[in-house]
Amino acid sequence: MTFSPASPAAETPRKRFRLAPFGLYTRFILVAYLRNFAIIASVLLSVALTIDLWPQMDAVVNAGGHSPARNLLVFCLLRIPGLMAPLMPFTTFLAVWLTEMAHTRSGERLFVANAGRSPLKSLCPVVLLGLLVGPGTFVLDGCLGPAAITEQMREHIGRDAQRLDRNQSSDTVWIEGSKGLISTRIAYGPPAVLHDLSFYRFDPNFQLVEIDMAPTARYDRASGLWHLIKPSTWSGDAFSPTQVTPLPDAEITRDLGIFPLWLSVYGIEVQYLPIHTLRILARHGGEGYDAAPYKTRLAFLYAAFVLPGIMALLAYVLSAALIPYTVTANRAAKVLAWGYGAHATGRVCVLLGQTGVIPAWLAGGFVPCAGLAVVAYTLWKTEHAD
Structure with missing residues (x-):
C-alpha cells in the first residue's frame, strides 16, 4: 500500500490575524x-x-x-x-x-x-x-x-x-535680579508696581557702588526700564565719600533686571499658572528668578x-x-x-x-x-x- 502526499488544495487554510480595534x-x-x-x-x-x-x-x-x-x-x-x-x-x-x-x-x-x-x-x-x-x-x-x-x-x-489674593501688596521681599539686589513690596497688578523700592547695584568685584531708593517704581514696556518716582540715589565706593542725591520732584530710569510678568505671579505655585504664562516665564529665566520650575511644569x-x-x-x-x-x-x-x-x-x-x-x-x-x-x-x- 502506498500513500500519496496530500495536495495543496486539501490543506486546511491557515487563519490570519486581523486587527479589530473596535471589536x-x-x-x-x-x-x-x-x-x-x-x-x-x-x-x-x-x-x-x-x-x-x-x-x-x-x-x-x-x-x-x-x-x-x-x-x-x-x-x-x-x-x-x-x-x-x-x-x-x-x-x-x-x-x-x-x-x-x-x-x-x-x-x-x-x-x-x-x-x-x-x-x-x-x-x-x-x-x-x-x-x-x-x-x-x-x-x-x-x-x-x-x-x-x-x-x-x-x-x-x-x-x-486668601493666600494668593492679588488685591493686596506683598510683604517686603528680597529679589536677586541680574543687575543687582532688590528689596521691595509688590503690588501685583498686572501691571506690577513696586513700592518702597531699594535697589543695590554692585561692581564686577561685588563691591556696592550704588543704592537707588524710591517709594514707587513703574515698568515702561516701550523702553524696558523701570521709572523710579521721587527717588533718592546713593553712590560711592569704599574709598570715596558717600554721596546722597534726593530727587523729590524728578524721575530716574533703571534697568532692574527683573521680569514684570513674573512679579505679577509672584508667590503663585506653578501648577496654578496657565500654559501661555508658563511658556513666557520659561524663556526669561535669570531676570529675577529661576526658570527651572516653569520649564519642568511645561x-x-x-x-x-x-x-x-x-x-x-x-x-x-x-x-x-x-x-x-x-x-x-x-x-x-x-x-x-x-x-x-x-x-x-x-x-x-x-x-x-x-x-x-x-x-x-x-x-x-x-x-x-x-x-x-x-x-x-x-x-x-x-x-x-x-
Missing part, C-alpha cells in the same frame, strides 16, 4: 477599564476632598457672605481639577490592574489565550484607554486647574484664595498626553506576565509596586527638575520613556516565551 473583545474590556477608572477616581477624589476641606471648613462656609451649602458646593467643584489631575496616571494604572485581576480570577484571560490572542494582540483596549485619559489629564491639569484657582481667588473661597504637562496610556500599558503587560492564569497576593503586590514606583518616581522627578538638578526634558520624559521600555521588554519576553 467585541475591545469594547468589553474598555468598558470594564472605564468602569473601574470611574470607581477608583471617585474614591480617591472623596478622600482628597475630605483631607483638603477639613482644615479650612470655617473659611469656606463663611466666605463671601453666601450660604454655607453654596460655598461648599462651589469649593468642591473648583478643587476637583487640582486634586485629581496629579492622580490620573496612577488611577489609570489601578483601573487596569484591578480589571486584569478580575479577568484572571474569572478565567476570561485563559479563555482569551486559548483562542490564540496573545498579550501583544490584546493591546487595543489599553491603547484606547490611554487615548481617552491622556488628553483629558492635560485639559484637567493645564486648562481647568488654573481656571479653577482663578475663580477660587475671585470668590475668596479657601485658604489658597514638560510634565506635555508628558500628561502619554503618561496615563503608558501607565495603563504597564499595568496590562505586567499583569499578563505575573498573574496570567491565577492571582496570588505576592504577584499582585509586585504589579502594584511597579505602578506605585512609577508614580513616586514621577513626583521625585518633579522635585529634581524644579530645583534644577536635572533638565526639565529629562524630568518630564524619564517616567514615560522608562515605562515604555519596560512595556516593550515585557511584551518581547512574553511573545518569545517557550
